[in-house]
Amino acid sequence: ILELPAGALRSLLGPRRPRGRTTPPDAEGAALQILGEDSVVEKALGARFRHFNQETSSLMVHDIVRVGETGTLSGISTTNV
Structure with a gap:
């Protein structure tokens, strides 16, 4: 998308870390x-x-509260330190 040259700093970064997932009821x-x-x-x-x-x-x-395209709740995660 950014059309960066090969070897640019961005190309050296690994995949994004997975974030929290919703918990089944x-x-x-x-x-x-x-x-x-x-x-x-x-x-x-x-x-x-x-x-x-x-x-x-x-x-x-x-x-963090995630709302889906239809406006329904798709996920909630809480970090407590």
Whole structure:
């Protein structure tokens, strides 16, 4: 598209990194098995599980909402740091 000469800096760059993907509605169960009540993490931490993130807070929350051509929601991703 840009008609850059061979060997231009742009031609040395690799393919774009894949970005976040939408999660199917029924995929929440897998996350709850790891982090939810009676989960693997809760069993590993024992009584400390309830207070594990007690003193942490978010510095940044970055939400991306994708809307399809027809105006319907096509994806949501959140980065929480």
